[in-house]
Amino acid sequence: MAKTGLISRRSGEATILLAAAVYIIQRLATHWRIIRRTRNLGPAPIVSLEADGALTARIDDGGVTLDGGGRSRRLEYVDCEEAEDAGGLIYLWPRDGAPIVLPARALGDGEARRLVAQIKQRIGRMRPL
Numbered sequence: 001m002a003k004t005g006l007i008s009r010r011s012g013e014a015t016i017l018l019a020a021a022v023y024i025i026q027r028l029a030t031h032w033r034i035i036r037r038t039r040n041l042g043p044a045p046i047v048s049l050e051a052d053g054a055l056t057a058r059i060d061d062g063g064v065t066l067d068g069g070g071r072s073r074r075l076e077y078v079d080c081e082e083a084e085d086a087g088g089l090i091y092l093w094p095r096d097g098a099p100i101v102l103p104a105r106a107l108g109d110g111e112a113r114r115l116v117a118q119i120k121q122r123i124g125r126m127r128p129l
Helices: 009-041 044-050 111-126
Strands: 056-059 063-068 071-076 080-086 089-094 100-103
Touching (some): 089 111
Antiparallel strands (some): 056 063, 063 071, 080 089
C-alpha cells in the first residue's frame, strides 16, 4: 500500500519491521515451547523403545508408528496437536504425552519439509471441530 501511496512510506516500513519482529518472536516462542515440553516429558517413551534395538518409523494416512524390539508406539493424526521441523528433527506433538521424534536427515533434500506439510494437512483434516 505504501508503493501505491495509500499510506506513507514510513508507515509501510514500520509495518514491515513490526511484522518481521512479531514473526521472530513467534518462532522463538515455538522453539522455547518445544524445548520446555521435551525436557518436561523426558525421553522415557523413546528410550524404552530404543533399548530393544533399532527403531523403524511407519507413516500412513492415519498416523505414525514407531516399532522397535517387538514393541510399538502409535500416534494417530487425530490425537496430534501439531507437527514441526526444528533443528533437523521432525516433532509430532500429541495433545497428551511425549512427542514422536523423527530424524529429518534420514530423508532426502527437501523431503522433510514436504513430509511435515503433508502431516500438518492430515492433522488439520482430522482435527475435531
